[in-house]
Amino acid sequence: MRYAHTNIAAKNWKRLSDFYINVFNCKVKPPERNLSGDWLDKATGLTNARLAGIHLLLPGHGENAPTLEIFSYEDTIERTPIMANHTGFTHIAFEVEDVETTLKTALNNGAELLGQITVKEIENVGTLKFVYFRDPEGNIIEIQSWKKY
16 A cells, blocks of 8 residues: 545646745656546546646655645635644645745745744654745645754
């Protein structure tokens, strides 16, 4: 068994993909998708589903990495932005070399800060530095760095 991908249904898959490429050095895993048909309706439970998008290789795992699948459906439904304490999937996390630099890059690429950079000593593990923010479409991201014992 192997983890395959996480999907983000985006308003604008190209813009959101560029954010993850520019901020987290994700790499495009071709081909670009443009999908529709009875098979997609059957699998998703939707009617006349049409989507376009791309898979991005997540950093740090090589060419066989799990992917971030960013698709835009032709017919999308908006939702109220969630917070970290809502039920269900709430955020994705990236371990980074430098939290401050990565946050600055994210903010310069359309991210919105949620919290503040925090440092916490975790007994018998190390020192964690982390912060939460939203990508340009409102999805929550955590970036973190560790100094391990």
